[in-house]
Amino acid sequence: MRAVVLNGPNDFTTKDIAKPTIAADEILLKMERAAICGTDIRILEGKKTKDIRYPSVIGHEMCGLIDQVGDQVTGYQVGEKIAVANVIPCGNCFSCLSGRENACMNRTALGYQYDGGFAEYVRIPASCIRAGNLVKLPDSVSFTAGALIEPLSCCIRGLKNAGTGFNDTVLVVGAGPIGLMHVQLANIAGARKVIVSEPNPYRREKAMEVGASLVVDPTAEDLASAIKRETDGVGADVIIVAIGVPSLVNPTLKLCRKGGTVCLFAGFAGTGECTVEVNTIHYNEINVCGSTAYKRSDYLAAAEMVKTGKIDLDKIATHVFKLDDFQEAYQTCKSGSGLKIMLEP
Ligand SMILES: [Zn+2]
Numbered sequence: 001m002r003a004v005v006l007n008g009p010n011d012f013t014t015k016d017i018a019k020p021t022i023a024a025d026e027i028l029l030k031m032e033r034a035a036i037c038g039t040d041i042r043i044l045e046g047k048k049t050k051d052i053r054y055p056s057v058i059g060h061e062m063c064g065l066i067d068q069v070g071d072q073v074t075g076y077q078v079g080e081k082i083a084v085a086n087v088i089p090c091g092n093c094f095s096c097l098s099g100r101e102n103a104c105m106n107r108t109a110l111g112y113q114y115d116g117g118f119a120e121y122v123r124i125p126a127s128c129i130r131a132g133n134l135v136k137l138p139d140s141v142s143f144t145a146g147a148l149i150e151p152l153s154c155c156i157r158g159l160k161n162a163g164t165g166f167n168d169t170v171l172v173v174g175a176g177p178i179g180l181m182h183v184q185l186a187n188i189a190g191a192r193k194v195i196v197s198e199p200n201p202y203r204r205e206k207a208m209e210v211g212a213s214l215v216v217d218p219t220a221e222d223l224a225s226a227i228k229r230e231t232d233g234v235g236a237d238v239i240i241v242a243i244g245v246p247s248l249v250n251p252t253l254k255l256c257r258k259g260g261t262v263c264l265f266a267g268f269a270g271t272g273e274c275t276v277e278v279n280t281i282h283y284n285e286i287n288v289c290g291s292t293a294y295k296r297s298d299y300l301a302a303a304e305m306v307k308t309g310k311i312d313l314d315k316i317a318t319h320v321f322k323l324d325d326f327q328e329a330y331q332t333c334k335s336g337s338g339l340k341i342m343l344e345p
């Protein structure tokens, strides 16, 4: 089968590898659509190496059809359309037992310890099936939307960690695919206003299209004055940092209201270090939270929102490339000219 094989940092190519064989308690998925995530780009470039094997097949946002079902697996049929929650929590560690399975200390995941979605076929390990990580999708949900349930569930986790709710003014910093999901979710959560800061004009336009109340170009307009004006001088209730630029953290903290929350959602570039004027946090009683992956309940919620048409993920996917054109897909991702870049066999 064709697969994008990662041999090492900045060394990846599409080639033929053996089609996976499954054990009696496993499922083989025929990939129909996989999405390239910002994290994948960091993995490809060697900027994220935790749990990454060389050579391996990465890709953790995928949807496809069941191709084979092991004899011992019940409840699944060949031909069913499924989306896969790639993160498998251990269920026994401190994090899992204290209600934070998304931050499982022994997690395994497709696209990391197990080969992922940038291939024609994906072996779904027994632990993944047993954990309830497969979601069946109706015909009405596209393969693209199915693949994007994974990042959507991460965004649900981020907004929940930030405590986003009714009547909040939410600032989303960065209108990439993830920022655009946050815009839609913040509206669903009951936000009064969703303000987006984004220098790219195409992405600003998309942000308005998916429901932003106001978009600001921070290179042309002072974001701090805009937030002051829009919040009667109070500051934003919730701020989602959806772009991994460490130097943006300090100025962003100053846009938050007293007692508000800043969620550092993105994975940050480089060492992730930056200078923070900590008295901004101290005197304003700002809550700073992180967010990693998703709980299975977030994934199921995301799938339900997609199935019921509450959220439009197809709008966020702009390009589809064949696995064989992966280099071009990678360059398109890097250029920022599109939004979600999808792969198909
Ligand atoms: Zn991702």
Ligand SMILES: [Zn+2]
Binding pocket: 089, 090, 091, 092, 093, 094, 095, 096, 097, 101, 104, 105, 106, 107
């Ligand atoms: Zn665990």
